[in-house]
Amino acid sequence: MKIIGLTGGIASGKSTVAQHLGALGAVIVDADAISRALSQPGGSMYNAIMHTFGPEYRAENGQLDRKKLGACVFADPAQLAKLNAISHPLIRAEIGRQIAQAREGGAPAVIIDAPVLLESGMQDMVQEVWLAVLPVEEQISRVMARDGATKDAAQARIAAQWPLEEKKKYADVCIDTSGTIADTCRIVDKIWIERVQNSGNGAEKNE
Numbered sequence: 001m002k003i004i005g006l007t008g009g010i011a012s013g014k015s016t017v018a019q020h021l022g023a024l025g026a027v028i029v030d031a032d033a034i035s036r037a038l039s040q041p042g043g044s045m046y047n048a049i050m051h052t053f054g055p056e057y058r059a060e061n062g063q064l065d066r067k068k069l070g071a072c073v074f075a076d077p078a079q080l081a082k083l084n085a086i087s088h089p090l091i092r093a094e095i096g097r098q099i100a101q102a103r104e105g106g107a108p109a110v111i112i113d114a115p116v117l118l119e120s121g122m123q124d125m126v127q128e129v130w131l132a133v134l135p136v137e138e139q140i141s142r143v144m145a146r147d148g149a150t151k152d153a154a155q156a157r158i159a160a161q162w163p164l165e166e167k168k169k170y171a172d173v174c175i176d177t178s179g180t181i182a183d184t185c186r187i188v189d190k191i192w193i194e195r196v197q198n199s200g201n202g203a204e205k206n207e
């Protein structure tokens with residue numbers, strides 16, 4: 001089984017690429033979904049956040065106030081570092097568990113969809129890094145359109161991540177997501193054939 005890290009910035013098209021890879025037969029491990037699950041009330045990340053950031057980040061319904069915490073950490077690198085120190089080890093452990101599960105299921109490939117795979121040092125868990133790339137102006141437009149964010153909020157979140165040029169240094173494959181979704185899917189089909197189907201499923205690299 002080939003273990004592939006799929007990364008890129010916010011709204012760079014990772015989930016769209018991952019969804020298509022899922023249709024092709026890959027198992028998808030979604031780091032954002034793991035993060036949201038662990039930060040449900042009573043979850044390990046929720047408890048640690050309440051302990052470190054304080055009960056003012058608990059919304060009236062008991063959930064983590066994601067909007068408030070996002071506004072805090074994406075405006076202040078020191079606060080983001082504090083959150084990352086809590087979240088990344090917990091997310092990493094769960095990703096490891098889900099990779100093991102995928103291996104037992106006999107999937108040809110597992111895709112770790114993780115926006116901050118490189119920033120968090122999780123690339124040591126994967127055999128290849130696939131990077132979704134698009135011009136930053138298009139990325140800002142997609143964040144604003146999808147999340148209803150202001151331009152400033154979109155730029156703040158992008159600034160909390162490594163620049164694309166830095167990420168390219170670690171990428172085995174770049175996936176251009178600047179065209180239509182159909183264009184992206186065609187590119188992904190080709191990469192899947194070349195790097196998974198025709199590679200003996202990466203079995204020679206299996207750990």
Ligand SMILES: CC(C)(COP(=O)(O)OP(=O)(O)OC[C@H]1O[C@@H](n2cnc3c(N)ncnc32)[C@H](O)[C@@H]1O)[C@@H](O)C(=O)NCCC(=O)NCCS
Nearest residue numbers: 009010031032035066069070084087114115116117160161
């Ligand atoms: C700060 C939080 C509460 C904001 O929640 P919100 O619902 O607004 O955003 P969501 O979790 O859906 O993330 C949306 C996007 O923000 C970006 N983002 C999230 N966390 C981070 C981070 N630590 N560093 C840089 N960018 C991040 C990613 O591109 C992600 O796809 C939340 O993002 C969080 O708990 N982040 C820490 C967990 C983490 O590191 N996640 C990344 C998984 S690899």
Ligand SMILES: Nc1ncnc2c1ncn2[C@@H]1O[C@H](COP(=O)(O)OP(=O)(O)OP(=O)(O)O)[C@@H](O)[C@H]1O
Nearest residue numbers: 010011012013014015016142146177179180181184
């Ligand atoms: N060619 C394309 N490829 C991928 N996504 C596209 C494309 N064109 C437009 N989009 C849109 O861009 C937006 C962001 O895509 P997606 O949600 O897949 O990104 P993401 O990298 O997973 O984002 P995040 O990590 O923030 O969740 C979506 O609304 C998607 O429909």
